Amino acid sequence: MTNNKTNNHGISQAQLDAHWMAFTGNREFKKDPRIIVSAKGNYYTDSNGRQIFDGLSGLWTCGAGHARPEITEAVSNQVATLDYSPAFQFGHPKSFELAHRITELMPEGLNRVFFTGSGSDAVETALKIARGYWRKKGMASKTRFIGRAKGYHGVNFGGISVGGIGPNRAIYGQGIEAGHLPHTMINENKYAKGMPAHGANLADELEEMVALYDSSNIAAVIVEPLAGSAGVIPPPVGYLKRLRELCTKHNVLLIFDEVITAFGRMGSNTGAEEFGVTPDLMTVAKQLTNGVIPMGAVIAKQEIYDTFMDTAGPEYMLELPHGYTYSAHPVACAAALASLDILAKDNLPERVKSIAPYFQEALHGLKGLSHITDIRNYGLAGALSIGAFGADQGKAEPGKRPYEIAMKMWQKGFYVRYGGDTIQLGLPFTTELTEIDSLMNALGETLSEVK
Ligand SMILES: Cc1ncc(COP(=O)(O)O)c(C=O)c1O
Numbered sequence: 169m170t171n172n173k174t175n176n177h178g179i180s181q182a183q184l185d186a187h188w189m190a191f192t193g194n195r196e197f198k199k200d201p202r203i204i205v206s207a208k209g210n211y212y213t214d215s216n217g218r219q220i221f222d223g224l225s226g227l228w229t230c231g232a233g234h235a236r237p238e239i240t241e242a243v244s245n246q247v248a249t250l251d252y253s254p255a256f257q258f259g260h261p262k263s264f265e266l267a268h269r270i271t272e273l274m275p276e277g278l279n280r281v282f283f284t285g286s287g288s289d290a291v292e293t294a295l296k297i298a299r300g301y302w303r304k305k306g307m308a309s310k311t312r313f314i315g316r317a318k319g320y321h322g323v324n325f326g327g328i329s330v331g332g333i334g335p336n337r338a339i340y341g342q343g344i345e346a347g348h349l350p351h352t353m354i355n356e357n358k359y360a361k362g363m364p365a366h367g368a369n370l371a372d373e374l375e376e377m378v379a380l381y382d383s384s385n386i387a388a389v390i391v392e393p394l395a396g397s398a399g400v401i402p403p404p405v406g407y408l409k410r411l412r413e414l415c416t417k418h419n420v421l422l423i424f425d426e427v428i429t430a431f432g433r434m435g436s437n438t439g440a441e442e443f444g445v446t447p448d449l450m451t452v453a454k455q456l457t458n459g460v461i462p463m464g465a466v467i468a469k470q471e472i473y474d475t476f477m478d479t480a481g482p483e484y485m486l487e488l489p490h491g492y493t494y495s496a497h498p499v500a501c502a503a504a505l506a507s508l509d510i511l512a513k514d515n516l517p518e519r520v521k522s523i524a525p526y527f528q529e530a531l532h533g534l535k536g537l538s539h540i541t542d543i544r545n546y547g548l549a550g551a552l553s554i555g556a557f558g559a560d561q562g563k564a565e566p567g568k569r570p571y572e573i574a575m576k577m578w579q580k581g582f583y584v585r586y587g588g589d590t591i592q593l594g595l596p597f598t599t600e601l602t603e604i605d606s607l608m609n610a611l612g613e614t615l616s617e618v619k
Pocket of ligand 1: 286287288289291320321322323392396397425426427428453454
């Protein structure tokens with residue numbers, strides 16, 4: 169029987185029941201829903217009319233702030249002009265303009281862009297391009313991937329296979345063949361500010377993997393330059409460079425998953441630029457459209473693109489049998505162009521860089537408060553480990569305290585993300601210093617309230 173009675177959010181129980189929500193404790197949520205009805209600048213408004221600071225920029229998506237008129241206008245004009253055009257065998261002007269614009273923000277050499285519908289799609293696309301590339305090169309046995317413990321690469325089968333967050337993999341059975349490098353969240357790096365000093369040697373574990381699997385069987389290594397979803401793990405000094413050297417030495421592609429780190433959050437256009445290491449393939453999404461319309465992309469080195477072009481037979485043949493109905497969606501392209509315009513016009517990566525030191529000091533100022541076992545940060549990304557550390561994370565009542573902290577913060581008017589045993593912050597690039605102060609005060613107060 170359907171229950172059509174509405175609660176104080178204007179949503180009926182039947183409506184609540186009908187939606188199986190993503191990455192949400194559905195049973196808990198539906199008892200006391202947290203409903204967001206609008207957003208402007210750095211704030212949400214909930215169904216009780218409360219203003220809530222957006223401490224994770226949506227889901228690391230909306231760094232330029234919400235409801236930017238430039239994006240709203242670009243999207244509505246695009247819907248009125250060309251709402252959809254077939255992604256296969258036909259083009260529209262904005263996708264080419266956007267692809268070129270993206271390449272201008274990339275490190276030298278990454279200059280071919282394949283559009284997808286999301287970050288997870290971008291990861292699958294990159295993995296398929298990597299395997300296809302080696303096959304085209306006559307090395308069809310290079311199929312295995314190397315990810316990293318605590319890595320997050322979306323939720324599709326390839327992504328969870330290379331991903332290293334146990335609970336995201338546990339119930340889904342067999343994935344694709346993948347090994348994992350160790351993570352770099354080690355004791356020596358506790359409370360490091362920015363890039364930690366220790367752990368570059370952990371990249372050398374790739375030598376062990378090559379010894380175990382043989383490079384003739386490995387297609388690519390995939391890492392986030394800064395691991396976001398596991399709780400903001402910046403790369404140790406020298407780590408990414410070492411990984412790059414080893415991938416080159418063993419003829420293995422290096423993929424940077426920059427779904428969180430691209431387009432400003434690190435204080436540069438990309439993590440690759442910020443950390444001075446260029447991968448062979450890069451995945452992006454989220455900030456590309458400021459979160460307004462779903463969109464992802466893979467950016468490839470030209471040699472990879474050329475390999476597909478040169479080995480595909482007659483020119484009417486597809487070079488890469490892959491793509492999505494929503495690849496290069498015109499409305500997403502319009503949103504992305506407007507969003508990248510804002511990034512440049514408002515110098516947002518520079519703004520991130522200029523306020524990151526203040527954020528760092530404020531966040532590390534929480535050291536010593538109850539439950540905190542580590543603090544990490546880079547750019548406008550930061551995280552607290554709560555109650556457990558490293559391999560012990562998630563063992564006792566997984567995520568309970570972070571959940572309680574996040575809920576109390578919500579009550580106080582701050583949205584922060586909890587994941588595993590961490591509280592994660594991804595501030596809007598437009599955050600004011602006074603907002604950082606208020607956020608830290610609320611966090612400090614909350615930590616003392618949680619048992
Ligand atoms: C590094 C990374 N890769 C991939 C994804 C998946 O993106 P999406 O949720 O858009 O599929 C995410 C999402 O948080 C991410 O952080």
